[in-house]
Amino acid sequence: MKWRVIGIEEHDAFTNMAIDEALLSRISEKESHPTIRFYTWNPGAVSIGRFQSMRDEVNVDLCIKQGIDCIRRITGGGAVYHAQGGEVTYSVIAPEKMFSKGIRESYKEICSLVISGLKNLGIDSKFAPINDIIVNSKKISGSAQTRRQGTLLQHGTVLYDLNVSEMFSILNVSKEKISDKQIKSVEERVTCVKSQKNVSIMELYDALLMGFTSDIDFTMGKLTKQELDDAEELADSYRSREWNMFR
Amino acid sequence: MGESTGKATYKVPHGKLITAKVTYETSMARVEITGDFFVHPEDGLSAIESSIEGIAANANEHDIAVAVQSAIDANNIQTIGIDAVSIAKVVKMAIR
Numbered sequence: 001m002k003w004r005v006i007g008i009e010e011h012d013a014f015t016n017m018a019i020d021e022a023l024l025s026r027i028s029e030k031e032s033h034p035t036i037r038f039y040t041w042n043p044g045a046v047s048i049g050r051f052q053s054m055r056d057e058v059n060v061d062l063c064i065k066q067g068i069d070c071i072r073r074i075t076g077g078g079a080v081y082h083a084q085g086g087e088v089t090y091s092v093i094a095p096e097k098m099f100s101k102g103i104r105e106s107y108k109e110i111c112s113l114v115i116s117g118l119k120n121l122g123i124d125s126k127f128a129p130i131n132d133i134i135v136n137s138k139k140i141s142g143s144a145q146t147r148r149q150g151t152l153l154q155h156g157t158v159l160y161d162l163n164v165s166e167m168f169s170i171l172n173v174s175k176e177k178i179s180d181k182q183i184k185s186v187e188e189r190v191t192c193v194k195s196q197k198n199v200s201i202m203e204l205y206d207a208l209l210m211g212f213t214s215d216i217d218f219t220m221g222k223l224t225k226q227e228l229d230d231a232e233e234l235a236d237s238y239r240s241r242e243w244n245m246f247r
Numbered sequence: 248m249g250e251s252t253g254k255a256t257y258k259v260p261h262g263k264l265i266t267a268k269v270t271y272e273t274s275m276a277r278v279e280i281t282g283d284f285f286v287h288p289e290d291g292l293s294a295i296e297s298s299i300e301g302i303a304a305n306a307n308e309h310d311i312a313v314a315v316q317s318a319i320d321a322n323n324i325q326t327i328g329i330d331a332v333s334i335a336k337v338v339k340m341a342i343r
Contacts, residue, residue, distance in 0.1 A: 050289050053281045056266065076327075078264075078283035103287060103327060130263075130285075130328055147287060247281050 001098065003218040006037035008088065008205045013045035013069040014238040015231060016089070019223065020155055021074055022230035023093045028151035032227065034094035036212050038205055041082040041089070045069035046170055049077040049144060053247045059170055068170065072244045073155075077131060077144035080157055081167045086192075088205050090114070090212065091155040096147050103145060107131050110154045114141050117211025118158070121204065123196045131156075138191035158208065159192035160201045250276065255340035259284075263328030269341040271304040278338065284328035291324035295334065304342055311335035 011019070016039055026032035046058050050073060054060060057079040063070050082089065092110050099106040111127045118125045118133075118140070125141070128134045133141035143156030167190075193204050223231070237243055249272065256266040263284035270277040278299045286292045298318035302311060312335035318324070319331060 049283050051281055051286065051292055052283060053266070056281065074289070076283070076285035076289070103285070103325065145285070146289065247279065 001034055001095075001217075003094075003213075003216050004033040004035045004221040005209070005213060005218045006035060006222060007209070007220060008038040008040065008202075010040045010042045012043065013041055013047065013071040013082070014235040016041060017047070017071055017073060017238050018231040018234035019227070020091050020093065020153055021234050022227050023091070023223075024146075024148055024151055024153045025230065026227055027093050027095070028149040032224070033221075034098065035091070035221075036218070037091045037093075038208065039089050039091075040085070040087070040201075041069075042084050043067050043069060044084040044086070045071060045082045046079060047071050047073050047082060048079045050074055050146075051076055051247065052079060054245050057172055059172060062170060070244060071238055072246075073144060075144035075146045075153065075155065077142065079171050080142065081170050082157065083161070083163065083166070085201060086161045086163070087157045087159050088201065088208060089155060089157045090208060091153065092212075093151065093153045096150055096152040099152055103147075104130060106152065107143060107145060107154070110145075111141070111143060111156070113212045114143075114156065114158060114208065115211075116214065117204075117208035118193070120207035120210050121193065121197050121199055123193065133158075135191050135196060139189055140191050140193065140196075158204065159190065160204050161194045162190060162192040164190065251342075253341040253343070255337050255343075257333065257337040257340060259329055259333045262330075262333065265329050265333055265337050267334070267337040267341040269299075269338055271342050274303050275300055275338070275342070280334060280337075282329065284326065287325045287327075291319075291322050294318045294322045294324065299334075299338055308332075308335045308339050311338055 125135045131143045141158045145154040252270045254268045265282040268279040278296045298314045312331045316331035
């Protein structure tokens with residue numbers, strides 16, 4: 001099956017998540033090709049997982065003060081700080097029959113594309129179940145997946161640059177989360193591409209693009225007007241307090 | 248005596264973080280489960296929460312886990328990073 005690849009774009013959090021959901025719907029209706037997209041976040045944002053509590057996970061007052069958007073994803077998983085210029089995010093949206101039926105296996109399959117991209121930069125990484133990629137035991141990428149009407153959406157981030165103190169001033173990371181990892185500090189859990197290799201964020205994007213597309217039939221494409229219209233409509237829901245604060 | 252509300256968080260070994268907020272008197276009236284886990288389909292979490300509501304507050308973990316597992320099975324829910332036993336454990340922790 002032919003893929004469409006949408007090159008790196010920059011949007012706010014609400015538009016980014018709305019585009020992913022719009023594509024999920026259109027692809028499930030067979031109106032759009034399976035799609036891989038890359039994007040960044042402007043302004044910076046915090047996204048929380050579908051089942052998380054915004055109040056528990058995020059220092060919302062600080063985010064408001066600093067102009068950082070707060071958004072709930074439709075996918076599960078954990079809270080992520082998407083610093084402006086600090087990461088490249090990918091989405092893979094395709095009929096679920098193109099991947100393993102098992103969710104855990106399909107995480108591994110899609111994460112292998114990220115691993116391949118990082119390898120293009122000379123960074124050796126490995127899949128760390130359930131949904132992470134690590135370099136020397138430190139997380140460099142996390143992903144989250146949902147499936148609707150026979151279509152899979154997996155989006156994930158690859159950390160390019162990292163301001164640990166900023167990240168952990170915005171995220172409320174509980175001591176329970178690290179209790180079984182035998183580490184002293186949350187700061188020891190995370191690394192980024194810039195700490196591994198002296199490359200630009202566009203070089204990271206190029207490496208990921210190559211990693212994701214080396215074994216597929218694809219064309220570079222753009223979002224259609226219909227997809228953009230759908231996304232604009234959905235973005236309002238993602239901005240709503242009702243959605244973002246419901247847990 | 249009146250209603251009480253308790254909250255507890257538990258890190259599932261090799262799994263995800265799970266928090267339960269439980270309002271209870273003699274039985275559990277409202278249960279809210281949050282965390283960085285995955286539930287497919289996503290709406291299934293409401294069925295899991297509902298399966299606990301109404302259970303006696305002094306029920307043991309096993310009984311809570313049985314109710315949760317029934318909801319998981321009946322609604323064809325797949326959980327990743329949590330399971331019926333860990334949900335029961337954190338709910339019980341919340342009302343201690």
